[in-house]
Amino acid sequence: METATPALRRVGRPRADALRNRERIIAAAREMFVEFGAQVPFDEIARRAGVGNATLYRNFPDRDALAREVVCSVMDRTSEWVEEAITEGGDAFEALSGFVHFAADERIGALCPMLSESFDKHHPDLVAANERITGLIEQLMARAREAGQLRPDVEFGDLMIAVSQLTRPLPGTACQGNDRFVHRHLQLFLDGMRAPARTGELPGVAATVEDLRRA
Structure with missing residues (x-):
C-alpha cells in the first residue's frame, strides 16, 4: 500500500494537469471570442491560456x-x-x-x-x-x-x-x-x-x- 500511493499520484497528476489546461483554454477562448470574434487565431488563444499550440490542438482539433x-x-x-x-x-x-x-x-x-x-x-x-x-x-x-x-x-x-x-x-x-x-x-x-x-x-x-x- 505504501508503494502504491506515489504511483497513483504520478498517474493522476497528468490527468489533473490536462484538465486544468483544457479549462484554461476554454476560459481564454471565451475572453478572446468576446473581444475579437470567433476567428481569433489559435496561437493567440494558446498564448493567453499559457499553453502550447500542440496542447490546444490536442484538446480541440478545430475551431x-x-x-x-x-x-x-x-x-x-x-x-x-x-x-x-x-x-x-x-x-x-x-x-x-x-x-x-x-x-x-x-x-x-x-x-x-x-x-x-x-x-x-x-x-x-x-x-x-x-x-x-x-x-x-x-x-x-x-x-x-x-x-x-x-x-x-x-x-x-x-x-x-x-x-x-x-x-x-x-x-x-x-x-x-x-x-x-x-x-x-x-x-x-x-x-x-x-x-x-x-x-x-x-x-x-x-x-x-x-x-x-x-x-
Whole structure:
C-alpha cells in the first residue's frame, strides 16, 4: 500500500494537469471570442491560456470544437445558476432579474452570434445544453408569470432577443468598456416587463422558442 500511493499520484497528476489546461483554454477562448470574434487565431488563444499550440490542438482539433465547447460551457454555468435560483425559491421576478444580469456577465450577447456560424448547431452536446437552459429559463418565467409579476404577453423569445441585443458589444468597441451601461439598460428593460403593465397590449407578436429556432 505504501508503494502504491506515489504511483497513483504520478498517474493522476497528468490527468489533473490536462484538465486544468483544457479549462484554461476554454476560459481564454471565451475572453478572446468576446473581444475579437470567433476567428481569433489559435496561437493567440494558446498564448493567453499559457499553453502550447500542440496542447490546444490536442484538446480541440478545430475551431468548431473549441467554439462549441465555449458556448456549451457558458450555457452550463448559466443553467447551474438558474437551477440554484429555482431551488432557493424566493421572489420570482428577482430570480428572473438575477438570471438576466448573470447572463450579461457571462457575455451571452457576444457569444450568441457564434450560434449562427458554421459549426454544427445540431451537435448532441450543444442541443442538450440548449434544451436544458431553455427549459430552466421557461420555468423562471412561468414562476414570475404565475406570481403576477411578469407581463402575460412576454414570451421566452422576447426575453432572450432583448438580452442578446442589450448585451452585445457595439461595433469597434471593447466589450468590457460597455459594462457600466449594460446592467443599467437591462434593468430598464426588466422594469418594463413587470406586471401590472403600464402600457396596453404590446405591438406585434411575442417571440417564442420556436421562432428563435427557426431564425
